[in-house]
Amino acid sequence: MIYLILSILCTTVLYLFFQLFRRFKVDLFPAIIINYLTCTLTAPIFSNEPYLPYLQQIPHELLLFSAMLGVSFVSVFYLMSSATQLLGVAGGTIVSRMSMIIPAGFAVFYLHEPFTLTKAIGILMALSAIYFTVGLQKKENAENTLSRKNKMLWLPVAAFIGVGLVDTLLKISQIKFFGDKADSNFVGMTYFWSFCAGFLFVLIFKRQYLKLLLLRKNLLWGILLGLPNYFSIIFFYKALTTPNLHATTIFPVNSVGIVAFSTLAAIIFLREKINLYKVTGLLLAIGAIIMLSVF
Numbered sequence: 001m002i003y004l005i006l007s008i009l010c011t012t013v014l015y016l017f018f019q020l021f022r023r024f025k026v027d028l029f030p031a032i033i034i035n036y037l038t039c040t041l042t043a044p045i046f047s048n049e050p051y052l053p054y055l056q057q058i059p060h061e062l063l064l065f066s067a068m069l070g071v072s073f074v075s076v077f078y079l080m081s082s083a084t085q086l087l088g089v090a091g092g093t094i095v096s097r098m099s100m101i102i103p104a105g106f107a108v109f110y111l112h113e114p115f116t117l118t119k120a121i122g123i124l125m126a127l128s129a130i131y132f133t134v135g136l137q138k139k140e141n142a143e144n145t146l147s148r149k150n151k152m153l154w155l156p157v158a159a160f161i162g163v164g165l166v167d168t169l170l171k172i173s174q175i176k177f178f179g180d181k182a183d184s185n186f187v188g189m190t191y192f193w194s195f196c197a198g199f200l201f202v203l204i205f206k207r208q209y210l211k212l213l214l215l216r217k218n219l220l221w222g223i224l225l226g227l228p229n230y231f232s233i234i235f236f237y238k239a240l241t242t243p244n245l246h247a248t249t250i251f252p253v254n255s256v257g258i259v260a261f262s263t264l265a266a267i268i269f270l271r272e273k274i275n276l277y278k279v280t281g282l283l284l285a286i287g288a289i290i291m292l293s294v295f
Contacts, residue, residue, distance in 0.1 A: 003238035004250060008257040010232035015262045017225050018081040019270055026221045028081055030212040033202065034222025036074060036195035039230040043188020046234070054185045062177055066186060069169050070193025074201075076162035077194075077229075083159045100126065100255035102164025103171055107247035111175070119248055122291030125284050126256040132281035170233075171247055174240045182237040191230065253289055260285040 021028055044051050104123065107113045178186070202209045212218055239250055260282055266272040 001245070003235045003242065004254060007232050007235035007239060008254060008261055010228040010235060011258050012261040012265055013228040014225065014232065016265055016269065017221070019266070021081070021221060024217065024221070027209070027212045027215065027218050029078060029198070029202070029206070030209050030218045031222040031225060032074065032077055032081065033195060033198040033213060034219055035226040035229055036191050036198060038223045038226025039191035040188055040195055042226065042230045043184055043191065047184045047188065049185055051185060062186070065173060065177070066190045067193045069166070069173065070190045071197045072166050072169060073190065074194040074198045076166050079159045079162050099160045099164030099167065100251045103167040103251045104248050106168045106171065107251070111247065113246045113248050115248055118291055122288045123252050125288035125291060126252050129256055129259060129281045129284035129288060132277050132284065167251060170236065171240060174237065178241065180241045180243065182234065182241050184234060187230070187233050187237065256285045256288045260289070
């Protein structure tokens with residue numbers, strides 16, 4: 001459970017950074033590309049196996065899976081960050097973390113993991129926590145322009161589906177290729193594909209971003225973002241490989257834990273407003289964590 005907690009804390013830092021990007025006028029997509037380059041360069045430092053021998057013996061199927069996951073990473077990361085900048089830390093965190101239902105459903109129906117009444121109650125409490133915070137965001141944004149409202153309709157849906165699919169792919173990769181061992185080289189290679197996909201997108205469609213990649217503020221914030229991003233996935237993989245810790249527990253606890261920690265951090269450090277909706281959501285989130293991880 002310690003790895004899951006560490007992953008939650010690292011992901012919480014990511015959401016706070018997304019909000020700080022807006023405050024400091026950081027160019028989002030260039031910083032995300034720098035972030036993935038940082039992740040790629042960080043991975044060999046913490047790997048138990050040198051990169052070159054690893055790449056020489058890697059199965060073709062694993063290489064393709066890594067590329068697919070890497071492209072998914074950069075796409076979903078951009079959706080998450082955009083939703084957070086639009087809705088605030090609490091709203092952005094929650095609309096993307098609603099996706100827990102996708103990998104949890106995959107674990108129940110495909111992996112046939114045990115699904116007890118206690119887990120069902122815990123997941124319902126987690127979804128209720130999500131509902132209250134989303135309701136809060138809708139109310140706070142009631143006076144937004146029509147175009148902003150339209151963005152609020154597609155961004156939560158896109159983030160929901162994207163994060164859910166990525167989390168499911170992570171679980172599939174762990175089952176199919178790694179079993180009970182977390183492979184840091186695979187994570188580094190996946191981040192490399194994320195960097196390549198992002199850079200290729202800029203090169204083809206957004207050439208004006210090339211100069212922005214070298215701006216000092218984008219470089220700095222991209223590097224700062226890359227460190228917790230790398231460890232969030234490494235710790236999450238370690239949690240997935242923990243014996244007797246089922247995916248039906250990991251994904252809901254991870255999601256609702258990120259919601260709770262991100263909301264608290266935003267209130268404390270970013271002075272986001274608090275009201276009855278947010279308090280209710282936090283209490284339900286805490287209750288869901290207890291139901292899913294203790295009982």
